[in-house]
Amino acid sequence: MKRFLSAVLFFVVLLFLWQAFFRAKIWSSVLLPSPLQVANYLKGAIEDGTLGHATVITMRRLLIGYFIGIVVGLPLGLLIARWNLLRDTLGTTALGLQTLPSVCWVPLALLWFGQTEAAMLFVVVMGTLWSVIIATETGVRNVPPIYRRAALTMGSKRLHIWLKVILPASLPFIVSGMKQGWAFAWRSLMAAEIFVTILTGFGLGQLLHYGRELSAMDQVIAIMLVIVVIGLLADKIFFSPIEKFLHRRWGTSQA
Amino acid sequence: MRRLAARSSSASQELKVIAPSKLAIDNVSKSFQSASGTVLALDHVSLQVDEGEFVCLVGASGCGKTTLLNIIAGLEKPDSGNVLADGKPITSPGRDRLVMFQEPALFPWLDVFGNVLFGLKLKPNLTNKDRRDVAKYYLELVGLTRFERANIHELSGGMKQRVALARALAPNPRVLLMDEPFAALDALTREQLYGDLQRIWEERKKTIVFVTHNVREAACLGERVLLFSPHPGRIQEEFAVDLPRPRDINSVDLAGYATKIIRSLRKFSEERREDGR
Numbered sequence: 001m002k003r004f005l006s007a008v009l010f011f012v013v014l015l016f017l018w019q020a021f022f023r024a025k026i027w028s029s030v031l032l033p034s035p036l037q038v039a040n041y042l043k044g045a046i047e048d049g050t051l052g053h054a055t056v057i058t059m060r061r062l063l064i065g066y067f068i069g070i071v072v073g074l075p076l077g078l079l080i081a082r083w084n085l086l087r088d089t090l091g092t093t094a095l096g097l098q099t100l101p102s103v104c105w106v107p108l109a110l111l112w113f114g115q116t117e118a119a120m121l122f123v124v125v126m127g128t129l130w131s132v133i134i135a136t137e138t139g140v141r142n143v144p145p146i147y148r149r150a151a152l153t154m155g156s157k158r159l160h161i162w163l164k165v166i167l168p169a170s171l172p173f174i175v176s177g178m179k180q181g182w183a184f185a186w187r188s189l190m191a192a193e194i195f196v197t198i199l200t201g202f203g204l205g206q207l208l209h210y211g212r213e214l215s216a217m218d219q220v221i222a223i224m225l226v227i228v229v230i231g232l233l234a235d236k237i238f239f240s241p242i243e244k245f246l247h248r249r250w251g252t253s254q255a
Numbered sequence: 256m257r258r259l260a261a262r263s264s265s266a267s268q269e270l271k272v273i274a275p276s277k278l279a280i281d282n283v284s285k286s287f288q289s290a291s292g293t294v295l296a297l298d299h300v301s302l303q304v305d306e307g308e309f310v311c312l313v314g315a316s317g318c319g320k321t322t323l324l325n326i327i328a329g330l331e332k333p334d335s336g337n338v339l340a341d342g343k344p345i346t347s348p349g350r351d352r353l354v355m356f357q358e359p360a361l362f363p364w365l366d367v368f369g370n371v372l373f374g375l376k377l378k379p380n381l382t383n384k385d386r387r388d389v390a391k392y393y394l395e396l397v398g399l400t401r402f403e404r405a406n407i408h409e410l411s412g413g414m415k416q417r418v419a420l421a422r423a424l425a426p427n428p429r430v431l432l433m434d435e436p437f438a439a440l441d442a443l444t445r446e447q448l449y450g451d452l453q454r455i456w457e458e459r460k461k462t463i464v465f466v467t468h469n470v471r472e473a474a475c476l477g478e479r480v481l482l483f484s485p486h487p488g489r490i491q492e493e494f495a496v497d498l499p500r501p502r503d504i505n506s507v508d509l510a511g512y513a514t515k516i517i518r519s520l521r522k523f524s525e526e527r528r529e530d531g532r
């Protein structure tokens with residue numbers, strides 16, 4: 001409760017400072033709108049549905065692409081860890097592509113798929129996939145062999161060992177890979193949406209882009225806030241509970 | 256005596272005491288290649304373990320005790336020689352022969368109950384309720400009922416070893432292979448576990464092969480104590496311990512046996528030194 005209150009206090013102070021800077025008129029109000037103007041834009045955008053619509057479009061791209069990235073990446077990571085031939089080929093490829101900033105996929109996606117949803121999905125998948133593959137492979141290779149041996153003596157065989165021993169044993173690695181993949185996917189999707197108009201739907205990135213075109217700073221700041229909040233929510237709702245569970249089980253942190 | 260919860264009939268079927276196995280290790284050799292050359296871990300080792308016998312292996316570090324257990328478990332193949340359980344060759348691991356490993360081998364992603372349940376889930380012809388009942392029975396047997404939902408890292412070293420024991424006992428194996436299970440524990444906890452293990456051995460009728468560095472421990476637990484010599488690993492001498500149970504690690508009779516064994520151990524290491532090793 002005390003922590004919650006101090007957090008609230010912190011943000012209230014932040015708002016006051018913002019308002020104070022606005023009042024001081026150091027910058028023109030075109031460049032620094034007041035908190036109220038931003039709130040007004042948000043209210044209008046929520047009421048006329050622009051914001052909700054854009055959020056749904058963006059989240060749909062993100063979630064579908066992310067899901068595909070994980071569903072493809074996880075088994076590939078396991079396979080790469082299992083077979084040396086795959087490790088030397090696909091594993092090396094994944095390692096290389098993971099170092100590529102995922103925004104760099106945007107031009108290629110646009111040339112291949114045009115200004116379509118497929119291009120957006122492709123960018124998100126590329127952002128997710130390599131991180132998940134690498135993390136899964138690393139996780140599997142870090143499983144102490146004793147777990148496998150113990151499972152063998154208890155009658156566990158191939159597929160059962162993979163699903164019930166190797167996979168859960170490498171979960172801490174896999175989850176951190178998934179988190180990294182999420183961050184990469186989210187960033188590259190925003191970049192892609194700001195870069196190009198996708199005719200099939202206006203996402204948050206496009207709203208940000210048009211805010212700039214119109215020099216509507218209240219819109220730019222408002223959308224940035226929304227993007228920050230979505231990022232925070234994803235962390236608090238999805239990743240944080242999983243990480244807490246892992247920490248509790250493995251005893252890796254006292255938090 | 257412990258009072259155990261009422262169980263369904265199929266679960267009590269599963270908890271029935273089953274016949275322990277007889278082990279025959281015949282002329283087994285095993286060597287390892289490593290960076291520093293070839294190590295002959297076992298050199299023509301032969302050993303019989305009767306049904307329901309409690310045998311202790313004692314020997315210096317690196318003389319091949321773990322290797323021998325791994326071979327009996329089926330986790331490792333000998334280079335030559337035969338290993339038989341009840342007359343049948345051991346070719347792969349099986350839940351007839353369960354192992355308490357020298358290193359911690361409990362699964363950190365499962366809680367205590369989940370760990371004990373792991374092997375049971377792999378046994379066909381049991382309902383989930385049976386499996387839970389059986390797991391509860393063994394947790395009670397090792398005195399950890401209160402901790403069934405605890406995470407592994409929350410347990411003390413002694414409690415972890417108890418969980419490992421419950422996990423190894425739960426699928427009702429015929430043979431229990433124990434690799435220095437109590438080495439890292441304090442004397443008091445260890446004494447308690449000696450009592451527990453002797454009681455469980457008598458109640459559950461298992462063939463037990465128990466590896467240890469501790470000569471007193473060996474004399475306290477084993478009906479026979481086998482002395483291993485290193486480089487190459489061989490069985491050098493055998494002692495029968497003829498004392499009534501439950502045995503107390505601190506008893507005077509036991510000390511007599513321990514002294515005898517230690518004297519032999521010393522003799523071997525001195526002979527080796529004189530050989531220029």
Ligand SMILES: Nc1ncnc2c1ncn2[C@@H]1O[C@H](COP(=O)(O)OP(=O)(O)OP(=O)(O)O)[C@@H](O)[C@H]1O
Nearest residue numbers: 287288289294296315316317318319320321322323
């Ligand atoms: N996988 C392996 N690769 C290479 N050498 C091995 C391997 N396993 C065992 N050895 C060697 O075989 C010998 C016997 O090892 P083992 O683990 O059976 O000894 P131990 O009697 O159990 O020793 P300790 O009492 O220290 O546990 C040692 O010299 C060891 O270096």
Ligand SMILES: [Mg+2]
Nearest residue numbers: 320321357434
């Ligand atoms: Mg050993």
